[in-house]
Amino acid sequence: MKVLTETWRSASIGRKKAVTVVLPPGYSATGRPFPVLYLLHGFGGDRTTWLRCGRLPGLVDSGRLILVFPESGRSWFINDARGRRYEDHLVGEVVPEIDARFNTVASRDGRGVGGFSMGGAAALFQALRHGGVFSVVCSSAGAFEAPLREGDPYERFRSDRNLAMPTVRDHERVWGPPGSEVRRRYDPYALIRNRDAGRPLAVRLDVGLDDYDRMIAMNRRTRDALSAAAVPHEYEERPGGHDWEFVDAGLPRLFAFAHDHLLSA
Template identity: 55%
Template sequence: MMPETAEAVVLAETWFSPALNRAKRVHVVLPADHRDGRSYPVLFLLHGYGGDRGTWLRNTGLLRHAAALGLIVVLPESGRRWFINDHQGYRYEDYLVHELVPAVDRAFPVHGGRAGRGIAGFSMGGAAAVFQALRHPSVFAAAASLGGAFGAPLRAGDPYAAHRGEPGLLMPTVASHERVWGAPGSATRLGYHPGELLDRYDRSLPVGLYVDVGADDYDRVLRMNRRMREALRERGIEHEYHERPGGHDWAYVAGALPPALDFVRRRLAPAASETRP
């Protein structure tokens, strides 16, 4: 049984992915009145490392927040594959951008254009959301990252070695990381290098960018988010940046998610009378 409130419903959809050569399931959060003839803005919300399509539903008040903002929210999953076209040939970026986005446009009352479409995520998903928005500004008009792992393409060795004995640590080992990203200097890493993506930023298709991190997050994560802020400032790219109390956990996300959703919602076209046949 999917979670449901008086304000929102959750549907499970399954579509075959040619890019991945397998069927993929997603959860879709809809306003309870989504059959009222209006088209809605849509947010693709990406989970963190090792998560799945149910992670946000189990750990946050997403249903309440999305309903209050009049958002349709799509919850895909990539396990530990980072939502990218990776070193081992898994094409999660192609699936997300070129298959799932149009499938959602066809199946649900969304605006169906970049003006009404955003992407966001936590940790792995936060970095992936910003990377994909920068790589595909004609698809996404806004991107929000919570505790984003922006340094993933630059990582060498195991910067979390000192934390390996801590319960609940969900950071990839060297072997797991390099299965996705390849060794340092790989073509995959270069394709998602944050500095390179920002250097190629298309100012004719501005993306609303929101970066948020917990002040008590892992030192590496806090530093990489601050570096992203500085990189955006140096290039004169408009963005919002926030540090708030919290670590790399769901308690932090509970406080960070509502303002991030509000940012995305303000950057997207509002719900409107349906014009599609």
């Protein structure tokens, strides 16, 4: 696989930003265009995090997807309470720049978005908010109820040095206090209820059986909300915790889902 770094000055963020792009072996700048899967990192990650997945190279080499890895630091890929505009950056800048620089299927039918934890939630939020941009969502252990969180539900796990969950201060810097306008804007259940039903969306969710109880419960509630709203989806609970080993183990199914829905468009 070929790994590139694409950089430009972001008007939304106010400084130079970069994305990582992975091209499959058969990529050509001419001829049949290639679908694109945007993959969003988790809290504390960056645009290189997904590249640490051991199964990724083999799946790229056997597939036809262009992969794009943006980054938002710890800002959840949203327009947040501090005024940081990572949603505008992703949807209004990254997507058009990729379409301009590469031979892509430059329509919603050729674009998917996925992610892990923070990124998994953001993937669903952005696909629901921008039905004209994305047609496929692949979320691994999505933290969908971040806009609804109050206090620190992970306090008892703070002694775990590997814990990558925001503190109350970190969380409210992005989301604002409970009841804020930002929280209302990204309420997952309101987004599902109020989606544009005229634009079909294919969704895949999975979560680890050894994940935090809260994470499992919110993935089940999101599954149920999708069912109630008649949004086509796949849902899987499988072995694993809230970590990149879980993500890596699920990559073959994630790629199969994305290929099935994007390459058949």
